[in-house]
Amino acid sequence: MSGLDPTFTALPYRQLGDAALSRARDLGVTHADFRFERNRHQDLVVRDGILQTAHNADDLGFAVRVIHGGAWGFASSVILTTDEAVRVAEAAVEVARVAAAMTTRLVELAPEPVYDDLTWVSSYEIDPFDLATHEKADLLIDWSQRLRAHPAVQHATALVQQVHENKYYADLSGTRTTQQRIRVRPEVEAMGSTDTVFDSMTSLAAPAGRGWEYLTGTTYDWDTELAELPELLAEKLAAPSVKAGSYDLVIHPSNLWLTIHESIGHATELDRALGYEANYAGTSFATYDLLGELQYGSPVMQVTGDRTVEHGLATIGYDDEGVQTQTWDIVRDGVLVGYQLDRHIAHLKPELTSTDGRGRSNGCAYADSPGHIPIQRMANVSLQPAAQGPSTEDLIGRVEDGIYIVGDKSWSIDMQRFNFQFTGQRFFRIVNGELAGQLRDVAYQATTTDFWNSLEAVGGPDTWELGGAFNCGKAQPGQVASVSHGCPTSLFRGIRILNTNDEAGH
């Protein structure tokens, strides 16, 4: 594990934080927090052997959030002076005064112990920002050329998004934390066509809280992926179109993570379940009155929330409200038992997390940048494997007439997280327990609780993989989050399969 980046610790965040918090205290706030961030991004995109995009962008700034008169106030800036920190604290209080006229329920926060000047750094080996751009681009150029060497591949892209985040948090209760995280999202895509159809296939490597070693080391077998992709694409281009109907599905973690994200992850955000996202991302069918009652899925379904798993994209030491991160149950034996919380929401439902009536957040408040206000945001929400569970081959062996789905592609779910439709990268027909070639034009469509109650079996720990995304959207103004979801290969019975050509009327 590396230490904090000295180019970040040289920045004047402590002085700015002291000035802002001091001014906020003088103005009579009941809570104030100060957050200073530097988030470095580099995106590299290679198309057909040529570096097309090399985008370097830093987001550097700070924000002050207060509760004054029972109302929230938030302000942010990019001018890194103590005078500006004082002005921003004053602006936040002014916003809270405007807000007070429209605030009909006073804002209060669940308590949290004080963490006095602690440091947390994520787990990685090589900071990609320590490497020369051309060195990284050369790897992507090589990847795209290896794909294009196959006659089925007409065009190929290779890209990597890299992020290095530093964050300093301080609040009036005395908590101060300084943190650092690295994450990368490498992906290749091969494209081909016949006289009548075109299609593409992307790599299965999940984005991860790892460094450059993820692209060059032994964690992920890129050589095999690059060697197999073109042939898989060729097979897909020649594959028969699926016959719409009901099928048993064996779903690989590279596809199932996204279904978990949409149908469990978002549905168990308590701010959504209580209505706070109703105008934008939506609400949830998993309402609070169903806690402990809702049969979310079959008894083999065990789902946890965490912000602690190594290499998880939502993993961190302390959230943007100074709460130490945790692990907890969301679905136990198929029943809804928990939610994701921030300090405000935890205070509204204190019985969820404490016996003293004051509640405790499970550390799910964060913002995507220094200019945005922290909101209740997703933890790593993961489906647990069965301790002695079957292998992927065993699960396929249990299916007479079905489809094995690998890789994610299209996704959509309704505003209450009932009705969803997903596609994928690779759909393999299963006949009498054996794979029998690929299918095209497949989408699966279901209602969340029907789907999870049709879960017959989860695979063993050897089938468990951590998937995830860099682009989870929520809130207004819109914020983008990165989050991971682990799951085993899993078997579902009797799921509706659509033929997307039929759907289009073609």
Add this chain to the structure above:
Amino acid sequence: MSPTPQQLVEHALATSTADDCIAIVQASSSANLRWAINTLTTNGTMRGQSVTVISFVAQADGIATGSVSSNATTLEQVDAIVAAADAAAREADVAEDSAELVSGAADADWDLEPATTDIRVYDAFAPELGEAFGQASAADRILYGFVDHEVVTTYLGSTSGLRRRHAQPTGHYGCTGKTADLTNSAWVGGATRDFTEVDALALADEVARRLEWGRHRINLHAGHYDTILPPTAVADLMIYANWEMGARVAHEGQTVYSKRGGGTRVGEAIARPEVQFRSDPSYPGLGCLPFALAGTSSNVASVFDNGLALGPTSWIDDGRLEALHQTRHSAGLTGLGVTPAIDNLVLDISGAGGSLDDLVAGVERGLLVTCLWYIRQVDPQTLLLTGLTRDGVYLVEHGEVTGSVNNFRFNESPVDLLSRWSEASATVPTFSREWGDYFSRTAMPALRIPDFNMSSVSQAM
């Protein structure tokens, strides 16, 4: 005093040691209010300033570039950005989109300071909103919503002499209402440049009217329905049709605008002959950036094109695909004109007139949608999109709304719909529920689709 944006641009251009340099400063300010359950939730007032420096270094066979962006307000911060961009350009290979930089002179308003906004933009709206909360609570209605106002002033300077300035106000509002039992939901929203005409009480009244429509509830099965898409829902779909218009990927065979066997479908009839699909930076009420702006190159943008003047552009003219989103580089690859993407979108139907209500009046039995949601691409070859109806699907019988029905998942292609619509209203300014936060400047008609594919029922209420 911090240096002005113009001083930061000039400083970057003067201190870059590359052969050429472009500097872009964007000064932004914004203010927002968000509410739920008849109370204000989050809010904020934000100020930002980003500086992008693009350095160009000539090599024997072309030009290499380096591009670096960061928030910055001081000369020292700009020095670091310039040094990083210059170093990146020296390290880079020749760019495939190498071209002459756009030349020109200074805009007349170059010297003006950035336009700004702050929380006071809601001085009239905020007290009305508080009053609307009281009225809603008294009537067992629950309000949720968001207003946002942002002003971004862009300064673009180039060692070729170009100095361009543009101030862009962007605002939007949306309010969702539910009955207290949460079984009935409605939404009203729109775009604005300055909030002067946005009335919180009028918004809440329209939400209440729609909730009243929903008192009578009818459950319908999935199927193909005679469906009226209001301008908001048409914008939800047409913005996607616009975003997929990259010329290079079309030319290389990967979109609905690709001709099988090679090349694009430009010149082909892809819609009914009344369809006019276009963008225009000076369209009244939808004014937007009148020059190309690119911090980095991609399939649809080129750093060499920075400052290129944008004018009225027809994407579909009399139903014929006329142009796709181009850089000068992709225009060369495709043999088509240089027509960069533009930040507004207008769909006009020649000969159409009347309002949404007029379309409703002509329906014997069909559906009136409020807006669409969670729209994602299922099949790029047909641009098949999936998504859901949201916050109000109404049954129309004998020309009148007679109740509300359940929500549906749809599977449809917007390009197909441009050939299948049966009636259209006049074009009006509108706001996409799904994409408006990112693409707010649209004018669309309502469209009647005789056989809209509602693929399955959604239980969401």
